[in-house]
Amino acid sequence: MTALGHVPGPVGAAPPAPEASRRGLSGYLLMLPGTLWLAFFFIVPTVTLVASSLYDPSGTFAEGYQMTWHWQNYTDAWSEYASTFLRSFLYAGATTVACVLLGFPLAYAIAFKAGRWRSLMLVAVIAPFFTSFLVRTLSWKLLLSDNGFIVGLAQALPFVGEDFRLLATPAAVITGLTYNFLPFMVLPLYASLEKVDPRLIEAAGDLYASPFTALRKVTIPLAMPGLVAGTLLTFIPAAGDFINAELLGNPRTRMIGNDINDLFKSSVIPTAAALSVTLMAAIIVMVLFYVRKAGTEELV
């Protein structure tokens, strides 16, 4: 941040002392908006959330809550919602895998094969954001509905029974999540792939690597920063999402976001907060482990 405050001057000309201190000051001034923003919108809410998770569970919205350092909120929440947690991470994991499988070829095509269609394809990736997340998910509800054409077509296929359904299944929830988070995979992957020098892929071919080996040994390792960023941007929000499970799922496909949402609505604030903090902590641990494992430090 301080680098922003540094005004490039002529090299070798040492600035006089007062000038230097003013520069230092302007650095702090420039940091101020960011620091305030972080304090109000990140630190305060996080502290409030953690505090709420330790309130006495007997309180209500109307009567207020007592801070009693009630750690039992956590153990209660864990024992009751463990299976929902597990399901959330399973769905988020499946979503991430699906996004990689769909997003990598797309990002690769945009970076290396699109030619003059590149900008148009990038716009197409971003275009869904012009309508609301909710509206788009609702339209998936129509697409996957029992009398929609997708289910109709599938039922006409051999070996697919008359009772085949898509809506209100885990598949529908994962499809919705994949659809909604795909751009967050494609964009960072594209940014990484676009920086891969095509001459390196040529060189790999020259050194007896088949196109597939070149992809495995050169292109993918060089695109790792984008792949890591993409998986984080997909997995984290997908694990906390509740809209897709709400609109496309059934009571047995509930994700942790649905439970937190319902608990907040019925003003069981301490349990909801304990679940939120647990989710956050679990994701942070997973991300740290993953980033270390992926070993991207030396690439970025």
Place this chain on the structure above:
Amino acid sequence: MASRSGSEAAPSRLGGGADLEIQGVTKRFGDFVAVNDLSLNVPEGAFYALLGASGCGKTTTLRMVAGLERPSAGRIVLGGDDITGLKPYQRPVNTVFQSYALFPHLSIFENVAFGLRRTKSKEVKTKVGEMLDLVQLQDYAQRRPAQLSGGQQQRVALARALINRPRVLLLDEPLGALDLKLRRAMQLELKRIQTEVGITFIHVTHDQEEAMTMADTIAVMNAGVIEQQGTPSDLYGHPRTTFVANFLGQSNLLPGTIRDRTGDEVTAEVHGTKVLASHVTSDVREGDVWVGVRPEKVTLHASGEGHRDGQNRLPEGEVIDVSYVGVSTQYVVRLPFGQKLMVFEQNTGERPPFTVGDRVDLAWLADHTFLLDARQDAHAGADLDDDA
């Protein structure tokens, strides 16, 4: 070449070895013809240079041999096998790229081992160690390419290609990114390595000095065709086109007309003066010609003095410019018919240098005279010999 038709898979016939033959190869990019019906033959173990200005098609030719471009027409035959349709990874050919194209995510060791790992070679560790010894980078095995200097990266690129023992090694302007001093050192280094490993090298460059220092055979390319090929001294001493005469070193080209020809001795007339050319190899037989002579082959004499038998002599020149460059003095002499000639004289100290305004005669040997077809542009290739 014709005798080979119909026997595509004749593996290393006697004398066939790993000769590389490019047979009538053309490469078009849309309407642009990058390489036009090019044929050449590189014998096994040769150090062969493709020399030309940028855009002459030399890199495209190299890329077709590597398999990175597909010829629009023609065949590429290596050691008797037609490799025209093979993918790059199927060819026993490796390339040292101009940009080196080292893998930034791999160590120097893994960069060099890349080809061996693909071919499931044994004793990778020993072979990589030997190769790093050859290019004197044994202490850098665990570094990343970004931690090495340009010259070191160049040597890694060379090692990475050579370790696979290709039948032909292609070098695309391998020294282009290095500074002058390092380039000179690497030229000697490359030549040493080539002699040591005995692999055919095809070296693409726009630097005529680089080509002359290293290659046994040079092919000068211009506008998608080979203007002339031969040994460096052959090309320099007996250029066959004005492009070669100007691109390789400098030339004085005088307008003349052929008067007489007996065997390989030709007499031409330049503005009333008879000039003899011996050992003429070019096809010009009659009519108008460019009479050429290299500036350092010409000696200057005070007007009317220093006659010697068997020398060509153009009298009555006037020195109009003198520049002293240490080992030699470079003169510009204007002849009576207005043309200016360059003369480089060694500073032997035999006589004091001429000064501007002196009247001089120009003399040179018949052996040093070459004749070129007068229909060509006298300035072709003249401004291209610097770094393109």
